[in-house]
């Protein structure tokens with residue numbers, strides 16, 4: 117299995133190379149040369165397999181001979197430890213109504229679905245780095261969930277360190293606890309004054325310093341890493357095997373979307389041969405819904421991004437969208453480059469998407485406002501006795517609006533306990549800190565404060581710390 121860049125001006129690479137590389141040198145994203153295929157008979161056979169068995173099988177189709185079977189099996193079981201995730205199902209399905217279930221993706225260590233991708237990513241990276249006798253220092257910025265999921269994933273990995281910037285006083289107490297109280301010698305929290313954009317600008321400055329980057333093996337675990345997508349394809353294959361009873365039946369999945377990683381994974385499962393009806397659900401930052409309704413993809417300016425109750429979906433552009441467009445333009449990279457050139461110059465492009473009745477995949481899209489999210493949380497609790505978080509509520513609202521038939525899964529991407537305010541607003545209930553996170557309260561906060569707001573000054577102090585730790 118080899119990987120090519122969507123922009124068509126970089127050479128093809130193996131899975132291991134793509135894993136460590138991130139963005140392609142030509143600025144494009146890596147995609148497989150072709151999608152491996154699964155038949156419905158293959159998937160029906162998986163009905164009795166455990167999640168991890170399915171994971172090994174699906175991952176192998178994308179990794180090829182790069183990693184041997186025994187190693188891959190060990191990596192999967194380390195990443196998805198049933199004792200951590202609470203069951204052998206890893207992403208269990210909770211039935212809520214006739215034929216409709218919640219696909220629970222948030223049972224990992226940080227109680228959000230980012231764990232599924234990042235736990236695997238860190239273990240795969242650790243393995244490849246070990247084989248090459250290399251180390252990687254991950255540098256990133258976070259305003260919320262990605263930070264803790266990445267830090268939890270790097271914990272106890274021998275070849276990885278992580279240096280994470282987060283804006284002082286801007287995250288929820290729960291998120292601060294999850295990041296700042298992690299006790300691990302490889303985890304460094306740097307907390308400057310200023311906002312998330314300043315943090316992100318500082319990371320960009322560090323990445324622009326190629327000499328520093330090389331000397332200190334600086335890398336990232338950003339949302340465009342192909343391995344993260346593959347990890348997410350697994351739970352759609354798993355979901356299909358569990359709820360689809362007949363040959364080639366259509367499965368509806370409703371996916372709360374921001375950077376389009378999760379929905380893209382459902383699309384890839386469709387490209388592999390499963391019949392998927394994908395509902396791309398957005399909050400008021402509706403870049404994707406606008407695209408699927410009008411054919412125009414328009415990125416937002418920073419000032420246009422609104423803060424919602426589902427902050428992990430508050431995006432200005434959908435970073436994985438390029439992979440989808442690459443297929444849509446018939447994998448013509450010259451055409452894709454022209455569209456992205458137009459995007460850079462004008463902030464938008466138009467290239468319509470139409471559902472093809474002969475295709476295994478249909479895509480629809482919808483938006484839920486903050487008020488609708490609150491209403492949906494109340495409705496789901498009243499009707500089914502289940503508390504869902506505001507991200508999941510976006511997907512639930514869009515699903516209820518569509519009135520689809522047949523088996524359906526709503527992707528649950530975070531646990532409600534992480535969003536105390538939203539739950540209190542909808543239900544008047546105060547959520548407690550879940551048992552699995554209580555141990556963190558016993559740890560001291562471990563952060564390095566940076567009393568700066570200027571990105572250049574933040575980057576300077578971050579580099580000093582990295583030098584001190586690495587040398």
Ligand SMILES: *Cc1c(COP(=O)(O)O)cnc(C)c1O
Pocket residue numbers: 228229230261339372373374375376377378379428429507529530
């Ligand atoms: C990241 C995230 C999303 C959005 O997923 P994408 O892959 O970026 O579309 C939705 N919900 C939660 C809780 C998240 O953390």
